[in-house]
Amino acid sequence: MPELARPAAFALAAALLLTGCGADVPTRQEEKTAARNGNGHYPVTIENCGESKTYDKAPQRVVTNDVGITEIMFALGLEDHMAGYVMPEDKGDLTTVPWKDGYRKTKWLSKGRINKELVIEARADLVFAGWNYGFSEGDGFTPAELRRVGIDSYLLSESCRNGRGKARGVMAPLDALYTDLRNLGRIFDVEDRAESLVAAFRKQVTEARAGAPKGADRPRVFLYDDGRDKPLTSGAYAGPHDIITKAGGDHIMKDLQDSWVTVGWETVVDRDPEVIVINDYSDTGAEQKKKFLKSYPPLADVSAVKNDRIFVLDYADLVESPRNPAAIGSLAAYLKKVTS
Structure with missing residues (x-):
């Protein structure tokens, strides 16, 4: 808040009056220090x-x-x-x-x-x-x-x-x-x-949603984190849920009331994702994960695998982070492209 201007003589008189009453008058430096320390904001x-x-x-x-x-x-x-x-x-x-x-x-x-x-x-x-x-x-x-x-x-x-x-x-x-x-x-x-x-x-997300697929054009999307016997994926409360849905996708695991969860491959096959998003991290990188998905026999007839619709996002895009809005934009552009 800006200070109010006041005549110098009045300021001096007020200071002398307070000093005479035994009050401590803060110096300008003390006021600056108090401001830096956040006095008035805390607790x-x-x-x-x-x-x-x-x-x-x-x-x-x-x-x-x-x-x-x-x-x-x-x-x-x-x-x-x-x-x-x-x-x-x-x-x-x-x-x-x-x-x-x-x-x-x-x-x-x-x-x-x-x-x-x-x-x-x-x-x-x-x-x-x-x-x-x-x-x-x-x-x-x-x-x-x-x-x-x-x-x-x-x-x-x-x-x-x-x-x-x-x-x-x-x-x-x-x-x-x-x-x-x-x-x-x-x-x-x-x-x-x-x-x-x-x-x-919020503005970044709004702009991404404006060009994203809508309604019946929304493709079914599965997030693949890792796992061979059983895949680790995202439920409704992990970052990929909002990234997928706001990018114009239909998140196939949206009914799971958890964040990062393990499911069975039979559930993935039954829900037949049209796009798979890979979480790229660890020693098993995106290319190795993509190779596994395309060679794993139970997934051979899954739409995303048959049509080679596999999109990669970085780990930091998908966990809660300041990169989430940009990830929505890049996935929205990809989903728009493959559904046009």
């Missing part, structure tokens, strides 16, 4: 995966896990609040992404699995991860365990458990992205930046 309270959390100040040493989560922080310009990130080497070329400067400025703490010892050594005050995005009871690395050693956690909204065992998903995938941007915007006092990103992403 802030947000809801994260059903839990209400209050922050008295912005965390200063955040450790993130995985590429999508890390790039959410970079998109918000929060590199200075990070102690580093944990990420395997199989996440593609990071030198050409819009947030490449974030990778240059921020320490790559480990190319292995995130764990308690690592974040303690990094002197983390907050870990931004998610269920199956770093947090796991099986590994003994959970928000509850971190609380015991004085480290806070923020859970990726795509990974929120919904009360049905360990099933994940409490909101539409893009809503999860927008929720995390806005929550982090409040936590780190960059709300304007968060709202600008959400507005830009």
Whole structure:
């Protein structure tokens, strides 16, 4: 808020009066310091995966896990609040992404699995991860365990458990992205930046949908992550659901009330996808996955395989990340092309 102009003499008199009463008059430098520290903004309270959390100040040493989560922080310009990130080497070329400067400025703490010892050594005050995005009871690395050693956690909204065992998903995938941007915007006092990103992403999605197939022209689409005996795919609450549907596809696993799930090949054959989207990551790359799909006998009569309609997206396009809107645009263009 801009300051109101006032005569110098009045300002001096007011200052002298306050000093005479024993009041502390902040200097201009103290006012600037207070503004930088966010006084007046904090405390802030947000809801994260059903839990209400209050922050008295912005965390200063955040450790993130995985590429999508890390790039959410970079998109918000929060590199200075990070102690580093944990990420395997199989996440593609990071030198050409819009947030490449974030990778240059921020320490790559480990190319292995995130764990308690690592974040303690990094002197983390907050870990931004998610269920199956770093947090796991099986590994003994959970928000509850971190609380015991004085480290806070923020859970990726795509990974929120919904009360049905360990099933994940409490909101539409893009809503999860927008929720995390806005929550982090409040936590780190960059709300304007968060709202600008959400507005830009919404516009990008709207433009992509305008040219996407509609109605009866919407092709049936299957997301293939990996797996030979049984495929790992996306349910209604993982990123690919919104990416497929908003790109003009009919997501054949939309009835699965979970995020990333394993199904049987017989279900895929029965639902006969007209397009298969491959998730490109790991040592088994897109070309190997495509070769498997085209040579696997049970899939020989599936429309997408017969017509060679297989489209590749990067891992970071498909998990919750700032790359989701662009992925919708590229898939929409492909679906429009193959259905025209």
